[in-house]
Amino acid sequence: MNAASPHIDPPLAMLAELTYRCPLRCPYCSNPLEMTAASGDMDTGQWLGVIEEAADMGVLQIHFSGGEPTVRQDLEDMVGRAEVLGIYTNLITSGVLIDQARLEGLADRGLQHIQLSFQGTEEAGADRIGGFRGGHRKKLETARLAGEIGLPLTINAVMHRQNMDDLESMIQMAVDFGAKRLEVAHVQYYGWGLRNRAALVPTREQLEHATEIVEAARERLKGILVFDYVVPDYYARYPKSCMGGWGRQFLNVTPSGRVMPCHAAETIPDMTFDSVGERPLLDIWEQSEAFTRFRGTGWMPEPCRSCDRREIDWGGCRCQALALTGNAAATDPVCEKSPEHERIAALAAAEAAAGTDEFEYRRFGQGG
Ligand code: SF4
Numbered sequence: 001m002n003a004a005s006p007h008i009d010p011p012l013a014m015l016a017e018l019t020y021r022c023p024l025r026c027p028y029c030s031n032p033l034e035m036t037a038a039s040g041d042m043d044t045g046q047w048l049g050v051i052e053e054a055a056d057m058g059v060l061q062i063h064f065s066g067g068e069p070t071v072r073q074d075l076e077d078m079v080g081r082a083e084v085l086g087i088y089t090n091l092i093t094s095g096v097l098i099d100q101a102r103l104e105g106l107a108d109r110g111l112q113h114i115q116l117s118f119q120g121t122e123e124a125g126a127d128r129i130g131g132f133r134g135g136h137r138k139k140l141e142t143a144r145l146a147g148e149i150g151l152p153l154t155i156n157a158v159m160h161r162q163n164m165d166d167l168e169s170m171i172q173m174a175v176d177f178g179a180k181r182l183e184v185a186h187v188q189y190y191g192w193g194l195r196n197r198a199a200l201v202p203t204r205e206q207l208e209h210a211t212e213i214v215e216a217a218r219e220r221l222k223g224i225l226v227f228d229y230v231v232p233d234y235y236a237r238y239p240k241s242c243m244g245g246w247g248r249q250f251l252n253v254t255p256s257g258r259v260m261p262c263h264a265a266e267t268i269p270d271m272t273f274d275s276v277g278e279r280p281l282l283d284i285w286e287q288s289e290a291f292t293r294f295r296g297t298g299w300m301p302e303p304c305r306s307c308d309r310r311e312i313d314w315g316g317c318r319c320q321a322l323a324l325t326g327n328a329a330a331t332d333p334v335c336e337k338s339p340e341h342e343r344i345a346a347l348a349a350a351e352a353a354a355g356t357d358e359f360e361y362r363r364f365g366q367g368g
């Protein structure tokens with residue numbers, strides 16, 4: 001069953017999930033529904049060891065993420081170590097815990113880029129979505145500070161049915177802050193996003209309108225702002241190449257040190273994950289059951305197996321296939337060649353039309 005490639009290049013990037021702690025409670029958080037307590041987080045020495053292993057195996061980028069990575073006061077040490085080892089560093093943050101001294105300190109240690117998420121552009125609405133009063137104001141302040149100290153900034157606009165009207169103003173905000181890149185990312189339905197799908201999924205009309213706005217802005221702002229546009233899968237014809245293909249470009253290390261091919265892989269019930277410290281990172285990447293199970297094309301069922309897109313999208317997303325069909329090895333049902341495709345599109349349309357706006361907010365597991 002396992003289609004281990006004879007040769008696999010090292011991963012391009014590592015997502016270092018430093019902790020699941022976060023002051024925000026976004027109802028689309030990609031963290032697991034059951035999160036480990038903070039007491040299970042790896043300590044500084046363990047993380048520095050992981051960064052060294054990553055450098056040794058040829059990882060080029062580390063994305064420090066969470067939860068909220070700035071909760072950890074040792075973030076500077078990790079950024080500094082990555083810098084010394086020649087690894088590009090990016091901080092994925094909500095921005096609500098950073099002040100000027102902290103941001104300058106991180107930049108001094110070698111931080112090369114900051115990716116700041118926004119829930120909207122209107123304060124009350126944005127704070128409601130993030131479940132954290134005062135959050136929006138702090139984010140604005142962090143974006144301003146990043147500009148002031150010259151730290152390259154990407155704004156991550158997480159879009160869904162309840163904030164779609166803010167899209168034009170999100171684009172303007174990114175321009176005003178001097179961001180180089182704007183990621184307009186429609187919510188993906190894993191973790192808490194799946195739990196809250198009925199309150200988040202846009203109507204098809206909303207999606208079409210959003211796409212028109214992005215396309216027009218992309219043209220208008222050529223040379224000023226680069227757009228990344230992530231559409232909500234359920235309305236797409238073909239799935240995205242999730243993680244650039246399973247076990248091909250990325251690895252995730254969770255706060256407790258488990259190494260996974262993607263942030264939602266733990267939902268796959270019969271898969272075992274190795275941990276750093278118990279097995280070399282390179283060995284986990286190249287040989288482990290979790291990384292080889294869906295790597296390449298050998299595992300694919302029809303229609304993927306004979307499809308000419310099989311090395312473009314690599315069969316889509318395994319976690320989505322599991323969530324929607326109960327089988328992680330099925331063709332991703334957002335693909336129009338999947339027998340489940342029509343059912344999924346109809347489900348999205350029905351949920352969008354029902355208009356539920358109540359969120360179930362992210363909760364942090366056992367009180368960590
Ligand atoms: Fe991708 Fe499989 Fe659909 Fe082809 S059949 S487009 S490989 S998901």
Ligand code: FES
Pocket residue numbers: 190242243246262263264265316317318319320
């Ligand atoms: Fe796990 Fe897509 S999120 S493969």
